Every structure is written in structure tokens, then in C-alpha cells.
Amino acid sequence: MLTLNLIREKREFIIERLKIKNFDAEEIVDRVLALDASRREIQIKTDSLQAEMNRISKQIGVLLKENRKEEAEAAREATYSLKDEIKALQDKAVPVEEELRNEIIRLPNLPHDLVVPGHGAEDNVIVRQGGKTPELTTNALPHWDLIKKYDIIDFELGIKLTGAGFPVYKGKGARLERALISFFLDEGVRAGYTEMMPPVLVNEDSGFGTGQLPDKEGQMYHVGIDNFYLIPTAEVPVTNIYRDMILGSDQLPIKNIAYTPCFRREAGSWGAHVRGLNRLHQFDKVEIVQITHPDHSYESLDEMVSHVESLVKALEVPYRIVRLCGADISFTSAMTYDFEVWSAAQKRWLEVSSVSNFESFQANRLKCRFREKGDKQSRLVHTLNGSALALPRIVAAILENNQEEKGIKMPAVLVPYTGFDYIS
RNA sequence: GGAGAGAUGGCAGAGUGGUCGAAUGCGGCGGUCUCGAAAACCGUUUUCCGCCUAUCGGCGGAACGGGGGUUCGAAUCCCCCUCUCUCCGCCA
Known part of the structure; x- marks a missing residue:
């Protein structure tokens, strides 16, 4: 399969090249780019929420060790909504990633320069x-x-x-x-x-x-x-x-x-x-x-x-x-x-x-x-x-x-x- | 096929709920020493994704056979799958 990087950087080139294989790639390439963009958008959000979650979890550990039970309990409650948000984002990411992969593998390999177009x-x-x-x-x-x-x-x-x-x-x-x-x-x-x-x-x-x-x-x-x-x-x-x-x-x-x-x-x-x-x-x-x-x-x-x-x-x-x-x-x-x-x-x-x-x-x-x-x-x-x-x-x-x-x-x-x- | 044990970094091997991406040893790489090498010593050494950066790099997320679950938090607990080892059975 073609690498995502190549698709991001060489959209036109890929579409032109695949015409030699009589393959119309435009629709797939654009879908890949759209899915890739939304995948990244979701990841940026998820990563920052996850970072926050990790921070609080570590803090709870420290508080419990110091026997500050009430503060730990308060922190725990703060995670509940975060947890739901993360879960929702992750659920959203799954079909996007799956579809992205399914689209990428539909693209054929690019033919070399020397390969001539043809009908058979x-x-x-x-x-x-x-x-x-x-x-x-x-x-x-x-x-x-x-x-x-x-x-x-x-x-x-x-x-x-x-x-x-x-x-x-x-x-x-x-x-x-x-x-x-x-x-x-x-x-x-x-x-x-x-x-x-x-x-x-x-x-x-x-x-x-x-x-x-x-x-x-x-x-x-x-x-x-x-x-x-x-x-x-x-x-x-x-x-x-x-x-x-x-x-x-x-x-x-x-x-x-x-x-x-x-x-x-x-x-x-x-x-x-x-x-x-x-x-x-x-x-x-x-x-x-x-x-x-x-x-x-x-x-x-x-x-x-x-x-x-x-x-x-x-x-x-x-x-x-x-x-x-x-x-x-x-x-x-x-x-x-x-x-x-x-x-x-x-x-x-x-x-x-x-x-x-x-x-x-x-x-x-x-x-x-x-x-x-x-x-x-x-x-x-x-x-x-x-x-x-x-x-x-x-x-x-x-x-x-x-x-x-x-x-x-x-x-x-x-x-x-x-x-x-x-x-x- | 039956019974049991196990799967952790390139390899060996610790870790049984909290600053653990992971001790230690070996190997690899770089350096000191040397004419050179060995030994010794010092340093370094997983991968994927994202963001920032012209680059070097920095920051964040994920990954301890694979998948799911419990939990604020999982290498560690639970379930399923795959594979490996030991014993028994069968067998080219």
C-alpha cells in the first residue's frame, strides 16, 4: 500500500500516475485525505484529555499515599466526565481509522516512469x-x-x-x-x-x-x-x-x-x-x-x-x-x-x-x-x-x-x- | 486429543494495582585509555502516532503475545483467542 505521507504530499502526482494503470484515484485519494484530517483532529483532542487524565491519576496515587483521602476522592470525581469524553472520542476514532485503512489499501501501486499506458x-x-x-x-x-x-x-x-x-x-x-x-x-x-x-x-x-x-x-x-x-x-x-x-x-x-x-x-x-x-x-x-x-x-x-x-x-x-x-x-x-x-x-x-x-x-x-x-x-x-x-x-x-x-x-x-x- | 506451566526490550531475566517504557546482566553503538586491539571505566541503546520546529530536537499520546473488560490508575486483576514448553496418549 502507498504510504500516507506520500498521499498527503503528492496528491496530484498519484492521481496522474495511476491513470497509467487506467485507475481513477481522485475520489479515493480525497477520501483518504479527509479521513486522515479528521483522524488527526480526533487524536489532538484525545491526546490532551488523556494527558490531563494521566496527570490526575498520578495525583490520586500521591494523595492516597499521603493519606489525604478526601482530596483523593474529590480528584476521582473530577475524572468521571473526562473519562466519558475520552471514551466518546475513542469510539469516534475507531470507524475513521478503519475506513481510512480500507480506502488506502484500495489504491494500487504507482507504476514506474518507464511503464507506458495501454489497453491490454x-x-x-x-x-x-x-x-x-x-x-x-x-x-x-x-x-x-x-x-x-x-x-x-x-x-x-x-x-x-x-x-x-x-x-x-x-x-x-x-x-x-x-x-x-x-x-x-x-x-x-x-x-x-x-x-x-x-x-x-x-x-x-x-x-x-x-x-x-x-x-x-x-x-x-x-x-x-x-x-x-x-x-x-x-x-x-x-x-x-x-x-x-x-x-x-x-x-x-x-x-x-x-x-x-x-x-x-x-x-x-x-x-x-x-x-x-x-x-x-x-x-x-x-x-x-x-x-x-x-x-x-x-x-x-x-x-x-x-x-x-x-x-x-x-x-x-x-x-x-x-x-x-x-x-x-x-x-x-x-x-x-x-x-x-x-x-x-x-x-x-x-x-x-x-x-x-x-x-x-x-x-x-x-x-x-x-x-x-x-x-x-x-x-x-x-x-x-x-x-x-x-x-x-x-x-x-x-x-x-x-x-x-x-x-x-x-x-x-x-x-x-x-x-x-x-x-x- | 487430555493435564499443567508460561508469553515482558536484540537476547537472558526481574517486576503481581500507583511518578514502570519498565531493574539487572549480556549484546550493540559512541567515548576515555592504547601505536593498535583486548580489558577496565563513562555514556548511550524499543517502536508507532500526533503537535511544535527550516534542521538538530522538544512536548504529548499509545504499546509488556493479540483482542475485550474491571479501575481515577493495569505489565500486574478478570474473560476470550493465538502461540510456546513439560507430562500422558497417538503418530510419518
């Missing part, structure tokens, strides 16, 4: 493209046929066990999945990330910290009996590690990497393009997370983009990197790069990674700050994360792009992990 995916900016598009024969199959042909991923079996969108990986399919996870983790550790294995269920506070709650509640699976949520991404637990913390500037940047299964209800998003591995309720993903000094977060973003690029290059899939326009960028993000890989049989670009800088937006919700050595004041950190990578679509691309007469050829870097060079 067609306005995203392609910043780089790489890899060679394979020449497939005319009888090339989409991955949903290939997985049946080689019996490596079983959707029907998943339906039996759970439901649609929960596939069972079998044999070389399971091995390929495990190989990719290991490869991604190893590459991340080599790039200086610390491997983490977080819980895949989180509490409400964690859901709020990274911005999934309260709005995207319907997108997460909820375990009602314990009030836990299944994580939609490792971003949630791995970023929330730093909730309610004041870090030393010498600890920054923090770089963590985690593999977790991810769970998404994907309510209302099923359609023509979601066959096979294109969209699942449970999938595997390796996520990188950085907690950085605010002055260096864009260097970290670039570094993360390069890291993800090195992965798609190593896997020898055609890819492109797009910088999302205002319409496509998420509520919480200031700048996002999407990685898309070319899936040759579907003849489509598939998103396999999304790398974002949230600046201080999540940090403010998380209350994650840092202090420069010698400074009295703490400042909010910047948080970033990115997929490195999400598995299903990269698997789809590998299967489709690498299909040959004798089977599916594994990218060379994976062979030490899979133990085979063809799925046949």
Missing part, C-alpha cells in the same frame, strides 16, 4: 527476443497429445484423485519435472540466492502482507477449519519471512530462492486457451525473491531479468521479454517484465515468468524496514520477485519444440538431471 497485452513493450524458432514437420503435435503419446502426464488420473487441473506426472514426465526443479534451484544458488523451503499453507497476515488478501481471496484455496490459505506462489511465504522486521542496511540485498507447488483456483479464467498444461490448479514453480535497499532495487530487477534470461537460453527455447504496460501490470507492481516462450505446435507465446519490482508497496504492508548504520530513522525496503521458472508451460514448450521422429529431445543442460536424453 497488445500494448506491452517487447524489450528483447532470443532463441531460434524450430522447424516442425506438418504432423507436429501439441503437448496435450504428446503427453498421451509418451504417457508422461495424466490428466484423467488427476481428475479421479482430485479434479480438473491437477495432473499426475508419470515416469519420465515426473523425472523431467524433478530435473527442472533441481536445475533451476542449482542455477539460483550459483547466482547467489539462498535456498529456502517454506510452508505451502500460510495464515491471513501473510496473505495480507504480499497483497493477496483481502481482494484476491477467491483466487486462493482456503482451509477453513484452521483459516489457512494454500499459497498461489512462493512469493507469499518467502517475502513474509521479513514481515515486521527492521533490517540492517548491511544485510541487503537479501536474495532467496524457493521451490514450491503453487495452488490457484483460477475462478472464471477457463476458456479456449487453457488446454493441457497451459493453466493448472496445482503446478510447480521456482521463485526468486529479493529484499533490497530502495536506491538499488532497479539494479536488482535487471539482475533478476538477466538471471531468468540465462535459464530460458540454457533450455534453448525461443523467448521474448516484454515490459508490461499500465493495463497489464498488477495492482501491487511498479514494473514487471514477463518472459514468454514460443510453443511451436500451438504457435503461441506462453508466459513462463513474471519479474516485478514492488518498490515499497509490499514493504509498507509487511512493515519491513531497514536502517542505515548510524541513522535514527528507518526506511521501507523494496521487495522484488520473479519466477525462475514456472514449470508447466516451459515443459509444454520443450515437448512441442523438441519433438523429433525418435522422441522428444532433452535440452543438453537437463540431461545430467534427467538421466536420459530422449523421451520416447
Whole structure:
């Protein structure tokens, strides 16, 4: 969430900036400012009454100690009306504070300077493209046929066990999945990330910290009996590690990497393009997370983009990197790069990674700050994360792009992990 | 799941109704001493909000796991919740 200070000081700027996200902020911003003013007005009154109350209470203590009972009794009577006044003010403050908070969290993060306005995916900016598009024969199959042909991923079996969108990986399919996870983790550790294995269920506070709650509640699976949520991404637990913390500037940047299964209800998003591995309720993903000094977060973003690029290059899939326009960028993000890989049989670009800088937006919700050595004041950190990578679509691309007469050829870097060079 | 004990500052640990935001120790930071370091000594060291101030800062309010209550006054008493530990049971 945006900080109250920024809203107070930069009303016009915020309204202008959020237009890039096609968000009309004027009404909310003005309501925030009005609520903030009345909150302060109430506090000024309450604080002075409270100060008076504290003064009298202390005095009563002293009088009783000196055995001046009557004076103490007189003082006590004087507090009664004060007490009522304070109570009335406090009752007045509660809904104001609640509403203020509810309004602030409705404001999206401000997009970075480089983010262009737009209406949809067609306005995203392609910043780089790489890899060679394979020449497939005319009888090339989409991955949903290939997985049946080689019996490596079983959707029907998943339906039996759970439901649609929960596939069972079998044999070389399971091995390929495990190989990719290991490869991604190893590459991340080599790039200086610390491997983490977080819980895949989180509490409400964690859901709020990274911005999934309260709005995207319907997108997460909820375990009602314990009030836990299944994580939609490792971003949630791995970023929330730093909730309610004041870090030393010498600890920054923090770089963590985690593999977790991810769970998404994907309510209302099923359609023509979601066959096979294109969209699942449970999938595997390796996520990188950085907690950085605010002055260096864009260097970290670039570094993360390069890291993800090195992965798609190593896997020898055609890819492109797009910088999302205002319409496509998420509520919480200031700048996002999407990685898309070319899936040759579907003849489509598939998103396999999304790398974002949230600046201080999540940090403010998380209350994650840092202090420069010698400074009295703490400042909010910047948080970033990115997929490195999400598995299903990269698997789809590998299967489709690498299909040959004798089977599916594994990218060379994976062979030490899979133990085979063809799925046949 | 049952029974009991507990949750206090970065950590350890006192405090059971009144000048307690909190003793003491450790750690951290600054200084004295030293060529430098250690030791010793001195000082300093929670966070959030508001008001005043160009700034340094000053003043006020709140916070002792979370929420509610009793009281002129709550770390301290009462209720609910969460978590931790010990014992028993169960168990990958």
C-alpha cells in the first residue's frame, strides 16, 4: 500500500500516475485525505484529555499515599466526565481509522516512469527476443497429445484423485519435472540466492502482507477449519519471512530462492486457451525473491531479468521479454517484465515468468524496514520477485519444440538431471 | 486429543494495582585509555502516532503475545483467542 505521507504530499502526482494503470484515484485519494484530517483532529483532542487524565491519576496515587483521602476522592470525581469524553472520542476514532485503512489499501501501486499506458497485452513493450524458432514437420503435435503419446502426464488420473487441473506426472514426465526443479534451484544458488523451503499453507497476515488478501481471496484455496490459505506462489511465504522486521542496511540485498507447488483456483479464467498444461490448479514453480535497499532495487530487477534470461537460453527455447504496460501490470507492481516462450505446435507465446519490482508497496504492508548504520530513522525496503521458472508451460514448450521422429529431445543442460536424453 | 506451566526490550531475566517504557546482566553503538586491539571505566541503546520546529530536537499520546473488560490508575486483576514448553496418549 502507498504510504500516507506520500498521499498527503503528492496528491496530484498519484492521481496522474495511476491513470497509467487506467485507475481513477481522485475520489479515493480525497477520501483518504479527509479521513486522515479528521483522524488527526480526533487524536489532538484525545491526546490532551488523556494527558490531563494521566496527570490526575498520578495525583490520586500521591494523595492516597499521603493519606489525604478526601482530596483523593474529590480528584476521582473530577475524572468521571473526562473519562466519558475520552471514551466518546475513542469510539469516534475507531470507524475513521478503519475506513481510512480500507480506502488506502484500495489504491494500487504507482507504476514506474518507464511503464507506458495501454489497453491490454497488445500494448506491452517487447524489450528483447532470443532463441531460434524450430522447424516442425506438418504432423507436429501439441503437448496435450504428446503427453498421451509418451504417457508422461495424466490428466484423467488427476481428475479421479482430485479434479480438473491437477495432473499426475508419470515416469519420465515426473523425472523431467524433478530435473527442472533441481536445475533451476542449482542455477539460483550459483547466482547467489539462498535456498529456502517454506510452508505451502500460510495464515491471513501473510496473505495480507504480499497483497493477496483481502481482494484476491477467491483466487486462493482456503482451509477453513484452521483459516489457512494454500499459497498461489512462493512469493507469499518467502517475502513474509521479513514481515515486521527492521533490517540492517548491511544485510541487503537479501536474495532467496524457493521451490514450491503453487495452488490457484483460477475462478472464471477457463476458456479456449487453457488446454493441457497451459493453466493448472496445482503446478510447480521456482521463485526468486529479493529484499533490497530502495536506491538499488532497479539494479536488482535487471539482475533478476538477466538471471531468468540465462535459464530460458540454457533450455534453448525461443523467448521474448516484454515490459508490461499500465493495463497489464498488477495492482501491487511498479514494473514487471514477463518472459514468454514460443510453443511451436500451438504457435503461441506462453508466459513462463513474471519479474516485478514492488518498490515499497509490499514493504509498507509487511512493515519491513531497514536502517542505515548510524541513522535514527528507518526506511521501507523494496521487495522484488520473479519466477525462475514456472514449470508447466516451459515443459509444454520443450515437448512441442523438441519433438523429433525418435522422441522428444532433452535440452543438453537437463540431461545430467534427467538421466536420459530422449523421451520416447 | 487430555493435564499443567508460561508469553515482558536484540537476547537472558526481574517486576503481581500507583511518578514502570519498565531493574539487572549480556549484546550493540559512541567515548576515555592504547601505536593498535583486548580489558577496565563513562555514556548511550524499543517502536508507532500526533503537535511544535527550516534542521538538530522538544512536548504529548499509545504499546509488556493479540483482542475485550474491571479501575481515577493495569505489565500486574478478570474473560476470550493465538502461540510456546513439560507430562500422558497417538503418530510419518
